[in-house]
Amino acid sequence: MLSRRRVGAVALLLTLLAPTAVACGNGDGSGSDALVVYSGRTEQLVGGLLDQLREATGQDVEVRYGSSAELAAQILEEGDRSRVDLFFSQDAGALGALSDEGRLAQLPADVLNLVADKYRADDGTWVATSARARVVAYDPAQVRDSDLPSNLDAVVDPKWRGKIGYAPTNGSWQAFVTSVRVLRGEDGARDWLTKFAANEPKRFENNIAILDAVNKGQLALGLINHYYWYAKVTEEGADQVKARLHFVPGNDPLGLVNVAGVGIVNGSDRADAALKAVRFMLSEQGQRYFADQTAEYPVVKGITTTKHKLPPLDEIHGPDIDLSKLSSLQQTLAMLQEVGLS
Amino acid sequence: MLSAAAALIPLGYLAVRSFEHGAGTVWRVLWRDRTVELAARSLALAGAVTAACLVLGVLAAWLVVRSDLPARRPVAVLLVLPLAVPSYVSGFTWIAEWPVLAGFSGAFLVLTLVSFPYVLLPVAAALRAADPGVEEVARSLGKTSWQTFLVVTLRQVRPAATAGGLLVALYVLSDFGAVSLMRYEAFTMGIYTSYRATFDRTPAAILGCVLVVLAIALTIGERRARGAAAVRSSRGAPRTAAVVPLRRARIPAVLGVLGLITVSLGVPVYSLVRWLVIGSSAGIDMAGLVSAATGTVTVSALGALLTVLMAIPIGILAARHRGPVVRGVELASFAGHALPGITIGLALVFFGIRLAPALYQTTPMLAFAYAVLFLPLAVGAVRTGVSNAPPVLEDVSRSLGKGRAATQLLVTLPLAAPSIVAGAALVFLTCAKELPATLLLRPTEVDTLATELWSKTEGAAFAAAAPYAAVLLVVAALPALLLDRFLHTRGLP
Numbered sequence: 001m002l003s004r005r006r007v008g009a010v011a012l013l014l015t016l017l018a019p020t021a022v023a024c025g026n027g028d029g030s031g032s033d034a035l036v037v038y039s040g041r042t043e044q045l046v047g048g049l050l051d052q053l054r055e056a057t058g059q060d061v062e063v064r065y066g067s068s069a070e071l072a073a074q075i076l077e078e079g080d081r082s083r084v085d086l087f088f089s090q091d092a093g094a095l096g097a098l099s100d101e102g103r104l105a106q107l108p109a110d111v112l113n114l115v116a117d118k119y120r121a122d123d124g125t126w127v128a129t130s131a132r133a134r135v136v137a138y139d140p141a142q143v144r145d146s147d148l149p150s151n152l153d154a155v156v157d158p159k160w161r162g163k164i165g166y167a168p169t170n171g172s173w174q175a176f177v178t179s180v181r182v183l184r185g186e187d188g189a190r191d192w193l194t195k196f197a198a199n200e201p202k203r204f205e206n207n208i209a210i211l212d213a214v215n216k217g218q219l220a221l222g223l224i225n226h227y228y229w230y231a232k233v234t235e236e237g238a239d240q241v242k243a244r245l246h247f248v249p250g251n252d253p254l255g256l257v258n259v260a261g262v263g264i265v266n267g268s269d270r271a272d273a274a275l276k277a278v279r280f281m282l283s284e285q286g287q288r289y290f291a292d293q294t295a296e297y298p299v300v301k302g303i304t305t306t307k308h309k310l311p312p313l314d315e316i317h318g319p320d321i322d323l324s325k326l327s328s329l330q331q332t333l334a335m336l337q338e339v340g341l342s
Numbered sequence: 343m344l345s346a347a348a349a350l351i352p353l354g355y356l357a358v359r360s361f362e363h364g365a366g367t368v369w370r371v372l373w374r375d376r377t378v379e380l381a382a383r384s385l386a387l388a389g390a391v392t393a394a395c396l397v398l399g400v401l402a403a404w405l406v407v408r409s410d411l412p413a414r415r416p417v418a419v420l421l422v423l424p425l426a427v428p429s430y431v432s433g434f435t436w437i438a439e440w441p442v443l444a445g446f447s448g449a450f451l452v453l454t455l456v457s458f459p460y461v462l463l464p465v466a467a468a469l470r471a472a473d474p475g476v477e478e479v480a481r482s483l484g485k486t487s488w489q490t491f492l493v494v495t496l497r498q499v500r501p502a503a504t505a506g507g508l509l510v511a512l513y514v515l516s517d518f519g520a521v522s523l524m525r526y527e528a529f530t531m532g533i534y535t536s537y538r539a540t541f542d543r544t545p546a547a548i549l550g551c552v553l554v555v556l557a558i559a560l561t562i563g564e565r566r567a568r569g570a571a572a573v574r575s576s577r578g579a580p581r582t583a584a585v586v587p588l589r590r591a592r593i594p595a596v597l598g599v600l601g602l603i604t605v606s607l608g609v610p611v612y613s614l615v616r617w618l619v620i621g622s623s624a625g626i627d628m629a630g631l632v633s634a635a636t637g638t639v640t641v642s643a644l645g646a647l648l649t650v651l652m653a654i655p656i657g658i659l660a661a662r663h664r665g666p667v668v669r670g671v672e673l674a675s676f677a678g679h680a681l682p683g684i685t686i687g688l689a690l691v692f693f694g695i696r697l698a699p700a701l702y703q704t705t706p707m708l709a710f711a712y713a714v715l716f717l718p719l720a721v722g723a724v725r726t727g728v729s730n731a732p733p734v735l736e737d738v739s740r741s742l743g744k745g746r747a748a749t750q751l752l753v754t755l756p757l758a759a760p761s762i763v764a765g766a767a768l769v770f771l772t773c774a775k776e777l778p779a780t781l782l783l784r785p786t787e788v789d790t791l792a793t794e795l796w797s798k799t800e801g802a803a804f805a806a807a808a809p810y811a812a813v814l815l816v817v818a819a820l821p822a823l824l825l826d827r828f829l830h831t832r833g834l835p
Contacts, residue, residue, distance in 0.1 A: 036786065042797045044806075062786045064703075065797055069538040070684060074782050076543070077691040081699060097541035169522065169535065203444070203525050209437070218441060235805060333535065337376065 034060035035273045038075060039088040040068025041260055046088065049289045053280050059273050068094040068171070075265060076101060085268040086277055088129075088260075091171050092323045095126040095263050104263040105271065107278065114282045115299045118323060119259055128259035128323075129281045130290035131297040133316050134176050136246040136254065137214045137222040137229060148246045149221070152180065152254050156195040163220035164201045165210040168341060172207070172225050172258060178332045179253045179321050186335070193339045201341075208232075214243040225258075230295035230308055247311050257318030259299065345652040348714050349674040352681055353554065355689030359547030371548045376532065381552060384529035387449055387521070388514040388560075394454045395510045399461025400503055402602065404495065405595055407469040410585050417599055418466070419822055424606040425459045425768075426818025428775040428792065430519030431811050432456050434799070435613040437523050448524035453514050455606040460513065461506035463768065463825070464726070467761075468502035469495070487586055501568045505722055508564040508676070512557055512718070515680040519777075529553060530682045537684065550685045557680030561673055611815070617808040626809050630794065635813050638790040641705055641780070642773035645712030646766045649720045652713050653765065657724025658750060662733070675717040683778035686715050691782055708783045712773045719772060723765025727758030767821035774818055791817065 039046060043065050054061050064071070072094040075084055087104070089095045098104050104125035112120050112127055119128035136149060142163070149155045155164065167173050181189040202219060204210045210222035211232060222243075229245050248255035262281060264274045280286050287298035291305035297313045298304070304312070360368055371377065405411045406418040424432075433452045436443055443451060476498070480490045521528040529549065536546035588595050656675060659668045678686060690711045694702045701707045731754055739749040755762070777792045784790065791814040798807035 044797060064786045065793070066781045067538070069541060070778070070782065072541055073537050073543055073688060074691050076541075077688050078695050081695045094541065169531075169538070171538070205437070205523050205525065212438065213441065329541075 033270065033273075034062045035086065035270055035277060036084050037061060037063045037086045037088055037277070038071045038084050039063050039065050040071050040090045040094060041065075041088055045294050048293055049281070049286060052285060052289065053277055056280055056285065057273075057276055059276065061277075072097050075103060080267055082265060082267070083269075084265045085270045085274040086262060087265055088262050089126075090260050091175060092121075092126070092128070092259055092261060093171065093175065093329055095121070095261050098263065098265075099123065099125040103266050105266045105268070107264065108275070111275070111278060111282065116301075118321070119261075119299045121263075122322070126261045126263035127278065127282070128261040128299045129286070130294070131257050131259045131299055131313060132172070133226045133247060133297070133313075133318065134172065134254060134256040134258070135224060135226045135229075136248060137211055137224050137243050138246055139214050139217050139220055139242065140244050141217060141242070142220040149254070150248065151250070151252045152192060155221075155223075155254065156192065156199055158199065160199060160221060162200045162202065164199065165204050165213055165219045165222040166201050166341075167204045167206050167210060167224075168336065170206055173223065174329055174332055174336075175258050176223070176253060176256050177336060178329060179256045179319055181332060181335065182321055183253055183319055186331075190335060190339065193335065193341060197339050197341050211243060215241060217242075223254075226310070227295045230310075234295075247316050249315060250317060251319050253319050253321075255316050255318050256321070257297070257313065257316060259323060260296075345656050345717070346671040346674065348652060348710065349671065349678055349717060351693055351714060352550075352678045352686050352689040353674065355692050356547045356550045356554065356685070358692070359543050360551055363544055367544060368548050371545045372552070377549065377552065380527060380529045380532050381556065383527060384515055385556065387446065387453070387526065387528060388511045390446075390450050391453045391457065391514045392507045392511045394450070395458040395461045396503055396507050398454070398458040398602065399506060400465050400496070400499060402458070402599065403462045403465035403469055403499070404491070405599060407466050408495075408586050409588050409595065410592075411588065411595060411599065417603070419819075420603050420607060421462055421599075422459050422822040422825060423815070423819060424456050425771050426775060426815055426822065427456050427607070427610050428519060428777070428795075428814070429453065429456050429517055430523060430777070431795070432610050433520040433523030435610045439609070439613065444525045446526055449521050449526035449528070452520040452524060453517060456520075457510045457513050458602075458606070460509040461503060463764075464502035464506045464722070465499045467726070467764075468499045472498040502726075504564050504567045505726075508560060509679075509718065509722070511560050512676065512679040515553055515556060515560075516682050518682050518684075533682055533685065543688070546685065550681055553680045553682075554677045557677045558673055560680075561676040610811075614808045614811050614815075617805050618812070627806075630789070631809055631813055634789045634791045634794045634810060635817060637784075637788050638774050638792065638814070638817055641708050641784065641788075641790060642712075642770045644705060644709040645716070645773040646770040648706075648709045649713040649716050649769045650724070650762055650766045653717055653720035653724045654755070654762070656717070656721050658728050658754065660721065660725045661728035672721065675721055678714055679716070679718045683715065683776055683780075684782075686711060687779035687782035690714070690779070694783070703783060704785055705788070708780065708785070711779045711783050712769070712776065715776065715779060716769045716772050719768050720762075720765040723761050723768065724758065727761025727765075728754060731757035764825050767825045770821045771818050774814060 037050065039050075043063070050061055050063055053059065066074070068090040071087065072089070075082055075087060075098060078084070087095065087098060095104065099121060106124050107127055109124075112124050115128055119131065120126065136155075138148060149157070177189070177193070180192060184192065202213070204213065207224040207228045210219065210224050211228050213219040214222045215232075226245060226247070229241070229243065233241050262278055264271060264278065268274055282300055284300075284303060287300050287303040290296040291298050291303060292307045295305070295308045295310065297310070402421055406414045406421065411417065429452060432455060433448070436448060436452055472495075477490050477494050480494045481487070485493065516530065517528075518530040518534055522531060522534070529552070533546045533549045536542055536549065656671055660672050690707065694707050698707065735757065736749050736753055739753045740746070744752065774790075775792055777796055780790055780793055781796070784793065791810045795807050795810040795814065798810065
């Protein structure tokens with residue numbers, strides 16, 4: 001009996017050990033000339049773009065996917081020993097955090113000039129690659145088009161009590177609140193947030209969950225980013241998605257246009273290849289990828305999508321705001337805690 | 343000593359980061375109202391989940407080991423499988439189907455359902471190893487089955503149950519997936535918010551220190567509650583206990599176990615199947631699936647192996663010697679268990695790239711991260727296995743002229759082998775579903791099932807994510823089956 005048990009133990013140990021042989025092969029790679037990219041945008045969203053980059057430039061690319069904030073923390077912890085060349089971020093905030101610590105290199109003027117002023121860093125250390133709009137998702141069974149909120153103050157109308165969804169931990173929601181602070185000042189923002197909180201909004205983990213709830217009729221309105229709706233339609237088919245999108249026009253924080261962007265990490269050994277990659281993302285091919293594949297807005301003028309029904313970015317406009325100021329999230333968080341919305 | 347150093351790495355990192363802006367910042371972060379409030383909320387959740395897991399785990403273990411419940415062995419395997427369901431998958435399932443669960447009740451439900459096997463496993467093992475003689479005496483003295491269970495059996499499994507309960511409590515403290523999905527503001531939310539919203543690692547580290555203190559307090563408390571070791575009245579070889587007929591309790595027992603399996607395993611599986619059917623993007627990427635499965639098996643197997651190797655010296659010391667140094671090392675290994683994976687991950691980024699740049703972002707360093715995270719799971723298994731090995735055999739070996747090391751290698755370890763292997767299987771399961779540290783430390787371009795699952799759900803493609811979750815369950819089922827086999831050949835860990 002003892003021997004049977006022992007045989008079993010050895011067998012299991014061998015099963016556990018077997019893959020070690022496989023693992024020993026993939027330990028190196030540090031000496032290669034592959035461009036190392038840390039991507040806070042998911043493979044789902046940008047994997048195809050990076051494949052096109054490999055094809056177009058012949059440059060070998062190694063990508064590590066994660067969440068933007070955690071990858072930014074990782075780059076900061078790695079310090080000057082980091083092997084990262086390029087940081088591809090979901091939002092301007094994470095890029096700003098690296099820039100503040102002096103971890104991003106200056107980009108040349110001809111690259112920066114490809115995009116409008118508001119879509120690049122003041123100090124020229126990062127540039128936007130695509131844009132997304134904050135929208136109001138709504139359930140057409142509960143909300144008539146004429147009742148749709150046309151601006152920030154319409155959202156806190158008591159008729160929406162308990163019927164609005166928001167995602168307190170979501171970066172885009174926090175960026176939206178920051179934009180309210182920047183546009184209306186601290187007191188104005190606190191005033192609006194207090195009213196919003198008094199309206200008993202429903203909290204969600206993320207934009208996807210909000211959109212699901214609107215789709216199921218559990219919510220009348222949801223504050224989300226525009227492309228989640230297009231992704232849901234692509235995944236489940238247009239007839240399955242009952243929720244509709246309301247794009248808020250004019251100079252209003254409710255229609256905030258935020259960006260994903262890219263920066264070259266200071267001390268990169270492959271800075272030339274990294275710059276080539278940045279240029280590729282802003283080329284017509286790169287920009288069209290965002291327009292067609294991720295239903296985002298291109299940031300370089302003159303490129304549009306033929307695949308999705310998107311209102312033009314110029315029509316939404318978005319609030320006049322310096323996106324690099326959106327890195328003052330600490331104060332936003334403090335305020336959200338203060339009014340009980342964190 | 344290497345093991346001890348490993349356990350101390352996260353603590354060292356926390357100290358470096360916490361005090362980089364001086365003690366003033368530390369006090370400011372600690373004395374914010376929210377810090378105390380969030381700690382209280384986390385402790386309340388940990389207490390409730392641990393209590394529920396103790397009840398469910400002990401009852402279920404007794405039913406599958408001692409009673410005449412039908413189909414006991416398949417049931418035992420099914421009851422271990424929820425360990426393989428990541429809390430973020432379970433949480434997502436429940437909140438998607440029943441949004442009203444948001445808050446404490448949802449977090450409590452999800453965490454209880456994924457972690458009760460931490461109690462069930464050691465209690466089942468203890469029940470198998472326990473001496474049935476004491477129960478027989480109790481019954482011969484006129485106690486009913488129920489009274490015997492309360493007075494004798496519960497006392498016999500107490501050390502195993504409290505040890506499992508400690509693992510549950512630490513796991514709840516460290517969890518982020520379930521509490522964030524259920525929108526229950528727990529301590530880890532503060533830590534993640536610090537990283538995600540303010541890109542500030544200092545408050546996160548300071549809050550991490552609080553978790554370490556809580557973990558140490560819980561570990562010391564558990565040692566107090568563990569009570570005396572099991573007593574063996576007879577000196578002969580252990581016998582198998584007689585099967586207790588359930589009689590009138592049979593139907594409620596069957597229904598209860600079925601219900602537990604349904605909610606802990608059935609609901610996530612049902613939800614996965616539904617997503618598989620719904621999605622149009624579910625054209626399954628077989629190549630991606632196979633490579634992710636290979637990745638998971640590789641890193642988890644290495645992680646389990648390294649964890650067990652590092653746990654063996656600590657476990658042997660803990661079982662055979664008591665002293666401040668041994669207790670300190672054991673405590674340090676448990677302290678890391680209450681930290682969220684992101685903190686352990688960043689600690690290893692910080693030390694890894696500076697001390698072992700050649701190993702940075704390679705499989706061995708990821709395995710090392712798993713070892714730091716999951717050492718307590720293996721230490722417990724080794725300790726139990728070694729405690730159950732009769733020291734007299736070691737004495738015989740020593741008297742025959744073998745040295746201490748040779749004796750431990752040739753006598754103690756083989757005797758404890760089943761328990762150690764069971765510990766390895768448990769660590770394997772836990773590594774397979776680990777996410778935050780895996781994202782930071784895996785070799786670039788190596789995908790695992792957990793990272794793919796994360797990446798797909800992050801991109802809103804639940805249908806595309808479902809196959810990865812399903813394969814994760816299958817991969818985890820293999821060690822669960824082996825775990826069951828070893829438990830049946832001999833009662834451990």
